[in-house]
Amino acid sequence: MQMAIDINKIKVFGKFLDPNSGKKPTTGKKCLILIRSDDESVDKSVLKRSLTCTVDGPNNKPEVLWSTAIAEPDIDERTIVGYFVPTKPGKHKLTVKCQGKKLSGSPYEYDVAGECLDISKLLEKVIVMGRGYELGKAFTYNQFVVDCSMVQPPLGNLKVHVKGPERAAANLSIIDNENGTFTIRYKPTSPGTYIIQVKIAETDIPGSPFQVRVTEFLSS
CATH class of the missing domain: 2.60.40.10 (Immunoglobulins)
Known part of the structure; x- marks a missing residue:
């Protein structure tokens, strides 16, 4: 039986979601997504299996990937690191669901700068x-x-x-x-x-x- 997770204890954060950081994502670069549960009984493996993340961008849908790079270690044992790579400038909306339920505050908006990139x-x-x-x-x-x-x-x-x-x-x-x-x-x-x-x-x-x-x- 699947463990029920309290979605009100899940936080989505990162420098691009902090209006005071002065940082904006750019095309062709990783747009990091940090997700953490404040429930100590929920570790990152359980959290990752329970999440679905989708991005809607200008005429495209960049894929959310989970990072395993040593240069981007998990902040703690309950935080997971994901990212998407925008190829077009403009508003991108990240929708995060846990066990099919949309998180409070979702979708999260990213204002991407830069030029259009040709994926091919x-x-x-x-x-x-x-x-x-x-x-x-x-x-x-x-x-x-x-x-x-x-x-x-x-x-x-x-x-x-x-x-x-x-x-x-x-x-x-x-x-x-x-x-x-x-x-x-x-x-x-x-x-x-x-x-x-x-x-x-x-x-x-x-x-x-x-x-x-x-x-x-x-x-x-």
Whole structure:
């Protein structure tokens, strides 16, 4: 049974939400979000699992990511650190819900400065390695690596979709190597042409969607 959390004891804060800080978020930079529960029985892992955070920006929805960087340690054992990277200037509204209930004060407003950024341009530093995004073998696992380490700060989570021929499928897994690279593994259920789409921040990485020729036999 899920533990009930008192949303009135949850605080959302940060320098960009403090009108006296004189700080404004800018495009292309992390906009930090600090969230803490004053209930000592609620640790950060429980709090994180209970939260949903969404951002509405000018004609886009930047993704909220949880930070694990050593340079941004948790303030204490009950505070979690999140961020989003705005790519367009203007008002951004952060909606925070805990166990489906909106926090008091939500949505929180951020006035973002800077210039409009082209996400496709930012993703040009993504590198794809391995032949699995061009050639594959049916009935076995194929793989390739997506290197996102040069995209700093990260703009969003990596998302992969595989579409095969009619009545075909591909068992897909994404392995986070925790160094900015991701191993994509897929197991086609039949030969044919498969389309693999790889996106970050709802934007295709260079070369995506990839057209993969899957054969029953593939030389090593």
